[in-house]
Amino acid sequence: PVKRAGEVGRKKQRVVVVRAEGGGGINPEIRKNEEKVVDSVVVTELSKNITPYCRCWRSGTFPLCDGSHVKHNKANGDNVGPLLLKKQ
Amino acid sequence: PVKRAGEVGRKKQRVVVVRAEGGGGINPEIRKNEEKVVDSVVVTELSKNITPYCRCWRSGTFPLCDGSHVKHNKANGDNVGPLLLKKQ
Numbered sequence A, B: 001p002v003k004r005a006g007e008v009g010r011k012k013q014r015v016v017v018v019r020a021e022g023g024g025g026i027n028p029e030i031r032k033n034e035e036k037v038v039d040s041v042v043v044t045e046l047s048k049n050i051t052p053y054c055r056c057w058r059s060g061t062f063p064l065c066d067g068s069h070v071k072h073n074k075a076n077g078d079n080v081g082p083l084l085l086k087k088q
Ligand code: FES
Pocket: A053, A054, A055, A056, A057, A058, A059, A060, A064, A065, A066, A067, A068, A069, A070, A080, A081, A082, A083
């Protein structure tokens, strides 16, 4: 439609504000009833020569790694992996 | 006063929350040149009785924990913490 003089000042302007979401948490599920999830390993009690511990917060066997970091990395373009405890 | 084009009395502000694609990553900074960040600890070489290892991906001394999980948890309502390796 053709605007007449004077109409331009009343035109509605849409301003779109793009704001990043603040939810930068990395643990969506594990032991959310705990204020801080800390685990301990007494290293003399390790049974296998290599034991992988989870650092992706997606393992079904947390604090151990069950390989779930692979799916997480692929889905999110991430590059996280476990901490390997080695007896020697 | 005469309004010029683009100068409007009332702006309708629309707030759009967007999440970048793959925005579920948990490691924003550490060794992003590596396809997968895996670390190894030979437990017989641990020097201290307790050594905390980072699981929040915010430590300045990664793979060790430097306490940065506290700031991360507070800023994001999260509850992550380190893995403690204990000699006994
Ligand atoms: S499952 Fe979490 S690091 Fe492997």
